[in-house]
Structure formats: C-alpha cells, structure tokens
Amino acid sequence: MISQRKRLSSGLSVTSKVFVRSRNGKALKIVREHYLRNDIPCYSEACNKCHEIIKPDANGELPKFILSKDPNKLKDGSKHYIILDTNIILHTIDLLENIQCFYDVIIPQTVLEEVKNRSIPIYQRLRGLVKSEDKRFVVFHNEFNESTYINRLKNESINDRNDRAIRKVASWYNTHLNDNNNSHENIKIILLCNDKDNRLKANSEGINALSLLEYIDLLPNGEDLRDLIPADSNTFNDFNKDNETSFPEYYSDARIMAGIKNGTLYQGILNISQYNFLQGTVQVPAFKKPLLIIGSKNLNRAFNSDSVIVELLPKDKWREPSYTIIEETSLGADDNAEDADSIGDDDISGTNGVVSDKERLLLAQEAINATNAQSEERRLQPTAKIVGITRRSWRYYVGQIAPTSVIGEDSGNSSKSCFVILMDKLLPKIRIRTRKSKEYLGQRIVISVDSWPSNSRYPNGHFVRSLGEIESAEAETEALLLEHDVEYRPFAKNVLDCLPIEGDNWVVPDLKQTDDPQLKKRIDLRDKLVCSIDPPNCVDIDDALHAKRLSNGNYEVGVHIADVTHFVKPNTALDQEGASRGTSVYLVDKRIDMLPMLLGTNLCSLKPYVDRFAFSVIWELDEDANIINVNFMKSVIKSREAFSYERAQLRIDDKSQTDELTDSMRVLLKLSKKLKQQRLDAGALNLASPEVKVHMDSETSDPNEVEIKKLLETNSLVEEFMLLANISVARKIYDAYPQTAMLRRHAPPPATNFELLNEMLNARKPGMSISLESSKALADSLDRCEDPNDSYFNTLLRIMSTRCMMAAEYFPSGSFGYPEFKHYGLAVDIYTHFTSPIRRYCDVVAHRQLAGAIGYENLDLSHRDKNKMELIVKNINRRHRNAQFAGRASIEYYVGQVMRNNESVHEGYVIKCFNNGIVVLVPKFGIEGLIKLELLGDVNTADYNEDKFELKFTDLNGNKRIVGVFDKVLVDVKSVKDEISGKRKAQLLLK
C-alpha cells in the first residue's frame, strides 16, 4: 500500500490511510485522509528547537514542555527517558502509577491507540497520568509527525508496522535530543518492550531496548520494585494441559454475538451469594427469576459483579437455590500454592483438579437433597453456566497472605508463590509470587489480579503494596476505603489552585459597590433570622433555615443552602475532582471530603455570625403548610446561631425563651409536623435500618460504646424542610431542563423481592402479610404487623423490608418518563438532591441547573448534554453506593473493636435459616452473624423444614431444639479474629 505524500503548505502534507474493514461479513475499503505535520514538539525541556515550532490551541495556550531537563538516573548514573510499548502498559499500569519509578515517559501515539483498543480503563488511567504532569508522562503523536510517520510495507503485518513505528520514535528522539543539543549532557532513550524479536531489531538499529525486568534491575531502587512486576504467563509455570479438570474455555466473540442475537445466550451481571461462594445468580431481563449458577465449573472463573454471558442448562439440571452455607475458607484452605502449579509433582492429580474432592462431596449432598424434595417443583430455578465474560470487574483488592501457603524454610531470595485471601469473601484466593511472603505475613496488602488461565484453579495476581499491620486502625481504614473504591488521597495541587487565593480570609464582597453583574443579582437576606440545626460538632454546615409570620397570616419559610457552585465552577480541576469523588464518605473516625477542607468547613459552611453566600428557597406557606408561592434566589445570609439538634430541642421546649429566633423555630417545628403528616398520609414509608453509632473515648480515641441512633423532633424539623426544598427545586429544574434535569427516583420494589419475606411471614406469623399495591398499602401493612409479645418485631420487619427495596438512584430526567420519576419511599412524584452540595455532587449539579433556570448564569454545556449527564449520574450512583458500604464497614469494624472488650449475652433475632446454620441479628450492636450448625450442636441430627423455615437439631447438651425465622434467641456475642482472612468479626453463639 504505497501512498504518496502531497505537500499542502509549509509543514503540512497529506497522505491517505487505506484499510479494509469487515462489516456484516462484507469487506469494505476505507480511505481516510491523514495529515502529517512538522509542528509536533518533543516536549523535552532539554530541547532548544521545538520551542520555535509549537502552535497554540483554540484558547491560545501553548503546549507545555514536560519532560525534565534533568531526568532520573539509572544505577550507572546515566540520565534517561523511557519509551513504552503497548504490552508493557497493559500489564504494568500499576507500576507506572507507582511513585518510586517511571518518570519522564514518552508514549507514542501508536501505543496509545493500541492501548485504547485493548482496554479503555487502562487507557483512561494512562491519560490521567499524562494529565497530572507530576510523573512527567507525555504523548508523542508520531503518526502525525512528518519525520516519524511510516507507511506499511508490502506483506508487513499491522503489528510489525506498529512495532517499527515505535522504534522509529525511539531513534527519532535519540537523534533529535542528542545530536543537535550540544549544550546538554546526553539523555539516553530507552525503549521498554517485552517482545524479544522487537528488542533484537531495535538493538540492531542502535536503539537501547530493554525488557521490563532488565530495566527494573538497572534502577537504583530496583530491588524493592521487583515484586511489583505483574505475573504474566511465564511467571507461573504452565500446568498439565490435558488435565481433565481445567475450566471450560470461553466461547469466541463471534459465537457469543450470534448467541445473544438469536436468544440462546444471555448477558448479565454475576452476583455471588452472600452465604455460598459456589453459587451465583445472574439477573437476565428475559426471565422473571434470576438464573442460578452453581459450582465452580459453571461459574467458570467469573468474579462477583463481572458482566458475563450465560447459557441455560437443560431442565433436568434445574435446581432450587442451595440452603447450605459454604465459605471458601473451609474449602481448599490447605492447598499448596507452589504445588498447585508444578508439573513435576506426582501427587498432584488429586488436589490439582479445578473441582476439589471436598467440593464434589458438597455437591453430592446437594444433589441428594434436591432429588429428595421432588414435590418442590415450583421452587426450581433455571440454572445456567458462564460461557464468556464481557467485562471483568477487576480492580485493586485488599487481602492478606494465607499463612498456610507460605513455605516453612526460607530459601534465599527466589520468589515463591503464595495465596492471598481477599477481604471480600465472595472472591476466590489469588495466587501471587513474591520473595517477601514472610515479611508480608500478618499485614494487609493490596494486590491486583492479572489473569485466570483456564487450566489454573486460582487467578494469578501480583503484589502492589502493603498497608500495614492487620487490625491497626490506619491499615483497616485504608483497606476499607480501597475495597470500596473511595478516592482518599489528598487533593492535588491543580485542584487546590482553583480555590480563592484569599484562603481562610475570604469574605463576602460588598454587594453595593461592585461591578460584578452576577454579584448584583444576589439578594441581601442578612436581615432574616436565619439559624442552622445540625448534629453536634458539625463543621460542614450546608443548610440553614428561617421562618416569619406574614401579615396575611401565612408564613414565610426559607431554606438556605451553602452556595458551593460560586466556588466550584464547571470544567475546573476542582469540579472534575468533585465529580469523580461524587460524595463525601463518613467513617467512624474519619471523613473523606468531596471538596477541599477550605470550602467544606469554612467558605461554604453557613457558620453563625458571619456573612455567607447561599442559594435560598423561600416559600409562602399557609397555616396547613401548603405551598402558596415559591421563590429561588442566590443570596447573602448571616446565620444568627448554629444549634445542635439537642440544643435546638431544649430551646424550643423552654417556655421562658420568647425571643424572635426561638419563636421562629417553633413555627418551623409546627409546620414541619404538618408536612410530615401530609407525607405519611400520602404513603411515605417509615423503614428502619439497624444503624448504630460508635462513641469514641475522647482521649485515646478508642471506641468504647455503641449506641442505637435516636431521633429528636428537631431532626425531623430539618429533614422535612430539606425534603420540601428538594421537591420544589426538582420541579423547577425539570421545568427548565426537561431532558437533563438531575433528579432522584426510587422505583417500587418488584413483588418477587417480597416473595420470600411473605412466605416466611405466612409460615411463622399467621395472619400477617405485607401488601405491595402501593407505598401507602405497604406502609399500612407494616403498621399492622405488630406482635403483642414482642415490641421489636415490627422494627425487625421494617429492617427486613428495607432490604427488599430497590435502591434509590440519580438520573437525568430524559432517561425515564414522568410517571417513573416517582420516589416510592417518600411518596412524591419528583425528587432531587439539592440541600448538601458540600458533600454530594448531585446537589452541585442541581444548584447549577437551578441557577440556570432562574437566569442567574448560563448553565454549563456538560449539564445540558444528555450523554454527559448519563456519565455523571452513573458515577455518582456508584460512588454513593460505595460510600454507604464503606461507612457501614467502618461501623462494623469499630463495633468489632468495642466487643473485643465486652463479651456479653444479648437478645437476637433469627432472620434466615439454612440447613446447616442460621443468621442472627443483634439489635443492640446492629450486627448480624452466621451461626453454623457445627457450633450449635450435632450436624447429623439437623433437619431443615423448608416450609416452616425451621431447623431442628440436637444441641451440644443433647437437648432437642427448634429454631425458626423471627424467633427471639439469646446469643453470646464475642469478637473473634478469623485467622485466615484476618478479619475481626462478631462471633455469635446460641445460648
């Protein structure tokens, strides 16, 4: 394919790219223009020529030269730049992000495009590296550069051509930097490449080409870095290829595509069962019930939450979900990581199988159970097997090295395989190779998964870093942040640069003497008696309230929200950081902010006695709290007082206080009660969660007490007005932006979610049931389910119903029809989040849209574009969920710490029954725990009655016992450390 270059003007010439693409089985010849130019700089500070050729972009900014004049040195003292090859980036992106190595890196465009075609996430991480500039990564557009563009030769494969293009970049840099720039010491150009052929060719062309290992060895700190090199197929020895026990291969892409098209294969997200790691479900739109996937062979190397392709199994293999608890730790804990992959060993045939004998035994038992219960036709669920994985959910995982997998005698410096048990017990063990397994024993470590070949029982991974001793508060906190994918690193410099330069001394400018047209649009509300009511010691106050009786007998009520968007302008680094964090994360002992401290706790925080910018919603409400009129405005306010819930309550209750502020609070309270009643009448749900609060000892900051959260009237005062503000704002922005308004919906739960709960109620508490026709019906039926003998039963039922609910989600208004905007839990037709912009990004968007809707400023494009809104929403939904999980995990950890000191007997409730164990919830601590039959009594006497949800067994003292769902039981609560996973958890024992 010879194409001629045609010179257009000085420095620009055009050639054409011709390639053949297949579409629908037809070959298609595609011709594209390809412009070559000479104004692409080398981005090196050491270069003195490129400064003359660069051109500005649309904003008039010139490209920055990033590669250092004085780059890092190798062991032998020579300065160097690195050029990366595609396979290096794909496999070692973690290492590239490591701050100990890889500075001054050149990524040829050819490589960048190959990376993008292979993996979008890695491409994005690479782009992130280039953008942040602190590791001095640059992208060199060699394909557009006159002097580095090459034509594909006859009979040359595309890969060979690309390799040649990369080598061309290396030799170009070599001559460009070193031949003409005499003023500087030579800078070595190193081409990093794991392909032997390519290296040979490069070396013959006079290019310095190294493999990753060779390069790391040349670094001064190479020794520490060696463990971080990820596993590739060569690291772990190959297995017996013809072993009967290898996993089935995945189907080819073409077969999968065809299968999905003609409806024989289905796509969905895999959910591994909480209690049985060998059983997963995939929800597929085509079926009402989720498809069951049982056994590791059918699961076929999929991880929890991977998106997978499944194929149905024949009907005779359909089963009912297992009622048995299986944890990975109980299986194959003694496997030997080294043995499992060495061919030479003779005795491996037994243990090496993908399906271990223990697992077979369990399956056999299952099968017997299943065949016994022939009558249970209706419970049968379709089963399926996984035949392909479309997207891996692989990320960093936190775990610890399994002590049993570390080989006794330390034989020098060679690296050994060992298993890492992950904190997430739904995931399998990962095999890594390290030379420091002894050292890492007893530490929380971060690992990354590289591959899972079909002939290996366990996935291969590599060590990333160590977090510290297990059970140290820092390591555990960091671990749970990592596990929930929470960005917790301090804010980068370019983010902090977006803050006002005055810092803490920033004050509200004078409204009267200003030329800023926006400032002139602000309304001065400093004369209103505004106060804020928050939890004690709250530093990020994002809402404040005021109320006033009007002359016509109605009330003026104002909700004032911190005006975060005044400081967080769209498309700044600050905005992007906020958008990617999505929400602040609250842990027991720590808060991970969405926005920098300065904003959250000072400039945006509506602190008392000082002027602050706010976004105000002001209603006129009548005596019955009906909205007569609503107004939105950007304003300046001055809060008179910041109350805690308790102090506000005291002040309202204190009859002797008759000042205006207290009176207005009483008005607010009165109106809020009416609002709440209206809401409940409309069918708002009053659900419960077993949430608790951990008290910390103020001196040692050790947790010492657990308390169930209690609610005061003032809590709901604030809440009601925030709900009202959110609803009013939602209507307004939906009105202004019918396609892209940021809203929040809560779908009604599908009836199948409540099936099991209703079945349990039917069997255990005759006469009770939960109706689902509407949220009102649900609320009423929950109210009716009272057990006169047990006051907690109702709360328990509410907790269990909460778990059957759908999760509320953010969405841009264009994605659903109006009837589906409904917020089921609150029983309103439209809802958004507006009132906490300091800690939620949704609110930031809502603020901007509201500002646009009232004509205060133009709305940024990204909030008017449906596709971009979809992206934002997807991210904040995920972040929101992760933040909740992280918060819960943190509480769980601290509750564990509290219990360590006080072992005691408490009341608990059975919420689930299996044929070899029960799950008990202890309201006092808000924890639930699994009690396995081994700990209850004799396993062989157990008899599980599926119809009655009861388990009969003989306990350790020889007494016959029956335990069923909803039963109140006494349990001995103590905290034990699981030696294998290193996780401290509550151990419950039936009394």
Added chain:
Amino acid sequence: MSRMELYSPEGLRIDGRRWNELRRFESRINTHPNSCDGSSYVEQGNTKVICMVQGPMEPSSRSQADSAGATIEVNLSVASFSTFERKKRSKSEKRMVEMKATLERTFQQSVMCHLYPRTLISIDIHVLAQDGGLLASMANAVTLALIDAGVAMYDYVSCISVGLHDQTPLLDLNGLEEQDISTLTIGVIGKTEKLALLMLEDKMPLDHLESTLGIAIAATHRIRDLMDDEVRKHGNLRSSKLAKN
C-alpha cells in the same frame, strides 16, 4: 463510535489536523467545456463534487418563467458509490430535498437574477465521494460553475462547515467527525461577514456560537482566495489562448 477521540488533549484531531486547519482544497473550472455553459470540480478532503450549469436559457415550461428575474433550479444526484458502503439514494430523500432547497435559495439571492428575466438557470450537481462538509463543497462548486458560465453574481459565495467539540470549534469536519458532533455550515458573500447560507441540523449552544462563527468566517475568506486563484489561473490560460489565435 464513542471510542474515538475526536480531539486529543494535545490538540490534534483524528486526521492529524489542528482545530483551525482546513482540509486539502482543490478546485478546477471549465471541466466540461462542451457539454454545458459552465462547469467545475471541487475536492475538499475526500469529498468530491462536480457541478454543471446550463443557462440562462428559455425555461422548458412557461410556468417556470418569472418576469422579475431568473429562476434557479438545482438538481442533485449522489452517486451510489460515494460512501464506503454502496447505497442507492433517491432524489426525494428528505435531506437531499432540503439541501437542494437551501442551495436554490442561497443562489437566488447571490446571482443578479434581475438581469435575466424569464430565464432558467439549471444547476446539476453530482456528488462523487462524500467525507463530510457535503453542503459546503456543493455550494463552492456551484459558485465556480456559475462564474465559469459567466452568470453575473454579486461576489463569490464561499462555504465551510464547522463543528463544536466541547468548548473547541473544529473547522472543516470530515465524515468521521461529522457523525459525532453537531455541524454548522455557513456560506459567506465575498470577503464580507454577510451570510448567504446557514445550516444547522443539530443544536449548538448559544454562548459558543460567536467564536464558532468567527473561525468559520475566517475560513470562508480563505476558501474564497483559493477559488479566486483557480478562476484567475483559468482566466489567464483562456486569454493566452485567445492571444495566440
């Protein structure tokens, strides 16, 4: 399609141009001297258009005659091989009808129609290859063909398409870019800032319209110069031939 990066952080587009660079522009006039009164051929990147003008002439039917000025009629035909995938297009396709009407309206105003009452000027456009900026190339081709036919015009109508990617206006979009971002096509009369044609099929935010139009107008002036060069070159060739005779 979302996999494509239309504009890299380094400021380069998928085909290697910067934001404000035109594609290769080549034009010829008087390409079909024997079969029509005026003809031209325009290439903008890989978009290739032939245009032929007949007239001013007697309209075939009386109804077409307008005593106030000439009637301009555009006939559009798009070759089935003009895109990568062969596709038969009918003339009544909505997009085609709209482009035809747009061109007729544009040239009705920029040709001095009052000089040719009761006549018909018939313009035939053949699209040989499409790669974005089709309307712009067609308008440029029509301008050149009309000049070749010696029809009196107020000035050149030079035309270009421009798109907006995030905040950056991108000039002269190619086919790939046109699929992903909204495109504005403008035609400018001579070296003024008067618009004879403006077409936007998608939407464009108002706050960026001004900068987008600014760069587009600058580009049309450049196109005008390129077309003018070609006309003068051809003129010189003609006059030298005349001199020889």
